[in-house]
Amino acid sequence: xxxxxxxxxxxxxxxxxxxxxxxxxxxxxxxxxxxxxxxxxxxxxxxxxxxxxxxxxxxxxxxxxxxxxxxxxxxxxxxxxxxxxxxxxxxxxxxxxxxxxxxxxxxxxxxxxxxxxxxxxxxxxxxxxxxxxxxxxxxxxxxxxxxxxxxxxxxxxxxxxxxxxxxxxxxxxxxxxxxxxxxxxxxxxxxxxxxxxxxxxxxxxxxxxxxxxxxxxxxxxxxxxxxxxxxxxxxxxxxxxxxxxxxxxxxxxxxxxxxxxxxxxxxxxxxxxxxxxxxxxxxxxxxxxxxxxxxxxxxxxxxxxxxxxxxxxxxxxxxxxxxxxxxxxxxxxxxxxxxxxxxxxxxxxxxxxxxxxxxxxxxxxxxxxxxxxxxxxxxxxxxxxxxxxxxxxxxxxxxxxxxxxxxxxxxxxxxxxxxxxxxxx
RNA sequence: GCGGGUGUAGCUCAUCUGGUUAGAGCGCCGGGUUGUGGUUCCGGAGGUAGUGGGUUCGAUCCCCAUCACUCGCCCCA
Numbered sequence: 001x002x003x004x005x006x007x008x009x010x011x012x013x014x015x016x017x018x019x020x021x022x023x024x025x026x027x028x029x030x031x032x033x034x035x036x037x038x039x040x041x042x043x044x045x046x047x048x049x050x051x052x053x054x055x056x057x058x059x060x061x062x063x064x065x066x067x068x069x070x071x072x073x074x075x076x077x078x079x080x081x082x083x084x085x086x087x088x089x090x091x092x093x094x095x096x097x098x099x100x101x102x103x104x105x106x107x108x109x110x111x112x113x114x115x116x117x118x119x120x121x122x123x124x125x126x127x128x129x130x131x132x133x134x135x136x137x138x139x140x141x142x143x144x145x146x147x148x149x150x151x152x153x154x155x156x157x158x159x160x161x162x163x164x165x166x167x168x169x170x171x172x173x174x175x176x177x178x179x180x181x182x183x184x185x186x187x188x189x190x191x192x193x194x195x196x197x198x199x200x201x202x203x204x205x206x207x208x209x210x211x212x213x214x215x216x217x218x219x220x221x222x223x224x225x226x227x228x229x230x231x232x233x234x235x236x237x238x239x240x241x242x243x244x245x246x247x248x249x250x251x252x253x254x255x256x257x258x259x260x261x262x263x264x265x266x267x268x269x270x271x272x273x274x275x276x277x278x279x280x281x282x283x284x285x286x287x288x289x290x291x292x293x294x295x296x297x298x299x300x301x302x303x304x305x306x307x308x309x310x311x312x313x314x315x316x317x318x319x320x321x322x323x324x325x326x327x328x329x330x331x332x333x334x335x336x337x338x339x340x341x342x343x344x345x346x347x348x349x350x351x352x353x354x355x356x357x358x359x360x361x362x363x364x365x366x367x368x369x370x371x372x373x374x375x376x377x378x379x380x381x382x383x384x385x386x387x388x389x390x391x392x393x394x395x396x397x398x399x400x401x402x403x404x405x406x407x408x409x410x411x412x413x414x415x416x417x418x419x420x421x422x423x424x425x
Numbered sequence: 426g427c428g429g430g431u432g433u434a435g436c437u438c439a440u441c442u443g444g445u446u447a448g449a450g451c452g453c454c455g456g457g458u459u460g461u462g463g464u465u466c467c468g469g470a471g472g473u474a475g476u477g478g479g480u481u482c483g484a485u486c487c488c489c490a491u492c493a494c495u496c497g498c499c500c501c502a
Contacts (some may be wrong), residue, residue: 318502
């Protein structure tokens with residue numbers, strides 16, 4: 001039985017052309033978040049299982065986390081998300097860190113689930129967090145960062161929509177406005193979260209079943225029709241979170257983000273969110289899904305026994321981002337890291353070394369064809385690698401110290417000294 | 426974890442209700458004479474039909490199992 005060449009289920013091999021694309025995406029993200037003053041951190045892929053048990057939500061720990069017991073009998077998890085880790089890191093140095101803290105990371109994360117479009121078992125996720133800002137300047141900044149990343153990828157604002165809501169608002173609506181109990185609130189939240197995917201009739205019937213009260217049902221249906229903050233009942237207009245949402249919306253509009261909307265059905269899966277949450281949606285019908293999201297989670301750092309630190313963060317997955325860029329045809333051709341393919345003509349491997357050394361010293365990335373095969377084969381190899389520039393080095397060139405540079409795209413050749421060659425590229 | 430679909434050459438797919446040596450396009454390799462690719466021409470390699478069972482005189486085709494991929498659900502990025 002031959003060994004399988006397939007990568008592990010739900011995980012990807014990155015061949016050089018795939019890796020080039022990944023590097024392009026990550027470098028673009030890095031460039032943008034660093035422009036906003038965020039600094040990169042990292043951490044181990046393994047964490048103690050307890051880290052996730054506390055606050056991530058039931059499902060992700062019980063069913064979606066890769067776990068094992070190590071030789072020292074410790075329960076270990078492969079990180080399914082980065083937020084608990086970064087909270088742990090901040091808590092560990094709570095007193096000595098300079099706030100506001102702007103941190104980012106691009107970790108690979110593992111979740112045990114059924115792979116499908118936009119969702120694999122291993123993915124990379126840009127995590128951007130700001131620690132130590134109580135005001136909604138934090139939310140504003142992070143949404144600007146998310147938007148700036150998509151702008152850097154040249155995505156028109158019509159291709160995505162930024163949805164805003166508040167977890168606090170929803171909690172208070174359930175508790176004080178609708179006056180339903182905890183279990184009902186939880187069930188309703190889950191249901192509302194998938195309202196757009198549920199059949200309208202089934203949706204309403206399920207609400208009936210959960211609320212068991214006609215007035216509550218009517219009020220809730222009314223709320224769900226709200227398209228903007230102003231549509232909500234006057235009684236709720238006084239709610240702090242709603243005022244904040246309105247302010248945030250104005251701030252974003254003033255920043256040129258014309259594609260932000262209030263969406264009362266936005267819930268977000270993790271239990272640790274405490275107030276404003278947001279998600280960026282792809283508006284394309286073929287890929288209508290949440291690309292990334294985040295929100296405020298003021299309580300997480302305090303779980304480590306230190307004073308709380310107000311925090312806002314978001315995550316952006318590489319798979320969903322790539323789907324988005326592909327769907328909107330925003331992925332450019334990415335050139336190889338190699339600048340120049342060296343065709344050796346005749347038996348000149350040894351004599352060519354000084355010239356090769358000089359070219360490398362001047363910063364060119366060279367791939368030398370040291371096979372000794374015919375020149376046409378060598379050129380074909382360069383072409384197949386997707387390289388555009390080829391230089392010929394043979395007896396003649398070495399004698400004259402003039403080298404023939406060929407552009408495989410235009411077919412033109414030029415005879416150049418090493419100096420000129422370097423300047424040319 | 427649950428439900429549906431698919432699985433034939435490296436890739437995309439044929440093989441007409443089970444019937445001789447399973448085909449094509451693209452790709453790949455070699456050649457059109459020795460220092461210039463991409464076009465073109467000629468030639469060639471490559472498949473135990475995902476895997477294992479079963480039904481049948483006979484299975485790529487029907488049945489079962491299993492694995493993989495894929496779509497949806499759950500959940501989420």
